[in-house]
Amino acid sequence: MLDTKMSGTIVNSVKWSSLTEIATKLITPITAMILARLLTPSEFGVIATVNMVISFADVFTDAGFQKYIIQKKFNNEKELIDNANVAFWTNMGISCLLMLLIVIFSEQLASMVGSRGLGHAISFSSISLIFTSFSSIQSAILKKNFQFKVLFWIRILMVVIPVGVTLPLAFLGFSYWSVIIGSLVAQFSVALVLTIQSKWRPSFEYSLAKLKEMFSFSSWILVESILLWLTTNGDIFILSQTLSSYYIGLYKNSITLTNSIFNMIIAATSSVLLSALAATKGDDEQFYKLFYTFQKTVGIILIPLSVGVFLYQDLVTYILLGSQWKEASFLIGLYSLVNCFAILVGQYISLIFTAKGLPKLSVLSQGLQLTLMIPLLAICSNFGFEIIVVVRCFIRLFYGFINLFLAKKYLKIPFLQMLKNLLPPYMSSAVMGIVVFALLPLSSGVGWEFFTIVFAMLIYSIVILCFPSYRKMIFQLSTKLIVKRFKKR
Numbered sequence: 001m002l003d004t005k006m007s008g009t010i011v012n013s014v015k016w017s018s019l020t021e022i023a024t025k026l027i028t029p030i031t032a033m034i035l036a037r038l039l040t041p042s043e044f045g046v047i048a049t050v051n052m053v054i055s056f057a058d059v060f061t062d063a064g065f066q067k068y069i070i071q072k073k074f075n076n077e078k079e080l081i082d083n084a085n086v087a088f089w090t091n092m093g094i095s096c097l098l099m100l101l102i103v104i105f106s107e108q109l110a111s112m113v114g115s116r117g118l119g120h121a122i123s124f125s126s127i128s129l130i131f132t133s134f135s136s137i138q139s140a141i142l143k144k145n146f147q148f149k150v151l152f153w154i155r156i157l158m159v160v161i162p163v164g165v166t167l168p169l170a171f172l173g174f175s176y177w178s179v180i181i182g183s184l185v186a187q188f189s190v191a192l193v194l195t196i197q198s199k200w201r202p203s204f205e206y207s208l209a210k211l212k213e214m215f216s217f218s219s220w221i222l223v224e225s226i227l228l229w230l231t232t233n234g235d236i237f238i239l240s241q242t243l244s245s246y247y248i249g250l251y252k253n254s255i256t257l258t259n260s261i262f263n264m265i266i267a268a269t270s271s272v273l274l275s276a277l278a279a280t281k282g283d284d285e286q287f288y289k290l291f292y293t294f295q296k297t298v299g300i301i302l303i304p305l306s307v308g309v310f311l312y313q314d315l316v317t318y319i320l321l322g323s324q325w326k327e328a329s330f331l332i333g334l335y336s337l338v339n340c341f342a343i344l345v346g347q348y349i350s351l352i353f354t355a356k357g358l359p360k361l362s363v364l365s366q367g368l369q370l371t372l373m374i375p376l377l378a379i380c381s382n383f384g385f386e387i388i389v390v391v392r393c394f395i396r397l398f399y400g401f402i403n404l405f406l407a408k409k410y411l412k413i414p415f416l417q418m419l420k421n422l423l424p425p426y427m428s429s430a431v432m433g434i435v436v437f438a439l440l441p442l443s444s445g446v447g448w449e450f451f452t453i454v455f456a457m458l459i460y461s462i463v464i465l466c467f468p469s470y471r472k473m474i475f476q477l478s479t480k481l482i483v484k485r486f487k488k489r
Contacts, residue, residue: 027159028260031167032253035179036321038170041253045245046176048252049115052233054125057102059229061095061133064221067354068214069140080141081200086210088137088202095133102126114240114248125180131187138198154190154197161186220359227366231399234370235377235392242381251388254328257320258335261309262302266343277355288413291352292421299344300470303425304460306340307433308453309333311440315449331389338397344422346400349407361406369399424470428463432456 036044065087074080102109103126106119142151166182174181195201240248280286309316313333317325320332346365353361373395380391407413436456440449465471 041249042245044249044253049113057098059225064218066140068218085205091133095129099126131191135191135194138194224363238377254331299422302340304429306336307429309336338393342400346403349403424467432460
């Protein structure tokens with residue numbers, strides 16, 4: 001059983017983390033929906049290539065130190081502060097150097113990613129490296145101490161500011177510059193607020209011995225981050241050599257928006273789960289019980305959501321992006337269908353690797369995925385947009401199976417236990433999908449589609465309650481919420 005104090009801390013952290021993601025994911029898609037109607041897919045393509053360059057540099061500005069701070073059990077507060085100082089000044093030094101290199105070679109970088117003449121945009125965007133590096137360690141300490149209430153307000157700030165800056169600039173015709181400027185203003189504001197709110201302040205102390213100790217762990221996180229960047233942005237780099245800005249924007253924005261649908265749920269739990277697993281890793285029984293509970297709870301929502309997006313891909317695309325993005329519906333639907341498995345199995349198992357102090361396994365996973373992705377996308381890049389979509393979705397699905405295999409081989413986690421844990425929501429979603437597939441052709445119009453959505457939710461709820469373990473879990477969660485609400489009154 002989980003310790004009472006730890007359980008209370010986790011519940012409170014999940015509450016604030018969930019509120020954070022609900023609030024941000026309500027604002028972010030709305031902003032994206034408006035922008036999709038103000039900017040063209042080609043302009044989104046420019047943003048994608050600029051972000052690709054900056055995000056690669058950003059991988060090195062943290063160097064894996066944030067996860068090191070979160071998972072490391074320090075003997076006392078002084079040891080934590082000493083390590084935080086080393087991490088902070090290392091990050092700042094790296095970010096300044098990278099910013100300088102980007103400014104010097106901006107035009108060459110622009111040509112390399114198929115965006116000739118956009119060196120000025122890449123140079124200007126590189127300022128963000130300083131801001132993100134400045135706030136990385138403060139954020140890590142807050143997460144380590146389960147201070148997710150503070151992080152809630154930080155994240156709100158991160159999404160509200162772009163709304164107040166980006167949208168007006170887009171209305172005034174600033175094109176892709178509206179997104180770049182809005183992002184920089186938001187990152188600066190977050191860095192400023194984090195510095196004010198954090199009890200820790202960087203001091204001019206440095207230790208090469210501590211850097212060496214930290215790097216023995218964080219180096220693998222850094223390698224994993226590089227591989228993760230390659231798996232999430234390598235496709236853009238490859239496709240930018242053959243596809244126009246229009247299709248790059250179509251491709252990237254569709255995947256980003258699809259992920260934003262799921263991240264409302266995932267991001268609310270992943271940070272809390274990593275912190276909680278790190279705190280309980282001395283007790284394997286408690287460790288895996290906590291993991292399976294998180295996975296089951298998230299799966300009950302995520303799996304039917306993915307099936308629903310697939311079934312209503314045209315409607316979802318129209319609502320999110322508008323009529324000019326019609327070609328993106330196939331990508332949004334298929335990617336959603338495979339993404340839930342990749343998240344619930346692939347991403348969550350990766351958290352186990354990190355919490356267990358085994359980042360090498362995550363590196364291996366990303367490396368295997370990358371080994372498959374690069375040659376496949378390079379081969380199929382000339383065969384049309386739909387073929388590219390199918391191949392990309394297959395690679396995403398492959399990632400989940402890789403982590404399943406690694407978890408079985410190196411951590412002795414039963415393969416079937418992991419799948420059995422998620423079987424009820426998958427079966428319930430399958431029944432729901434069959435019913436909807438049969439109903440949709442019977443009539444037409446938006447009204448009928450919304451009726452079938454409500455009916456699908458009802459079918460899923462009935463079927464999932466037929467499974468005793470899930471019925472018990474839903475009943476317990478519902479009871480706790482009702483009791484808590486009654487006590488407040």
